[in-house]
Amino acid sequence: MRAILIIIGIVLLIGGLWAVFGHGSYTQTETLVQLGSAKLTATHEKAIPSWLGISGIVVGALLALGGLIKKG
Numbered sequence: 001m002r003a004i005l006i007i008i009g010i011v012l013l014i015g016g017l018w019a020v021f022g023h024g025s026y027t028q029t030e031t032l033v034q035l036g037s038a039k040l041t042a043t044h045e046k047a048i049p050s051w052l053g054i055s056g057i058v059v060g061a062l063l064a065l066g067g068l069i070k071k072g
Helices: 002-020 050-068
Strands: 025-035 038-047
Touching: 002 050
Parallel strands: none
Antiparallel strands: 025 038
């Protein structure tokens, strides 16, 4: 169980750091005009919000530390 917490924590920590330093993005497609079966769409690339990356860092660090700390 502790190993799973450590692995999940490290994955969240790395993902959070990746998002905070600006490498995380996703694409969003929206329909501008639709007339019958014809559509005009626009695709935008948006950055992952920094608060999401920071929360990933915090939660990942807490999980990893919680898995590493041995109960007395």
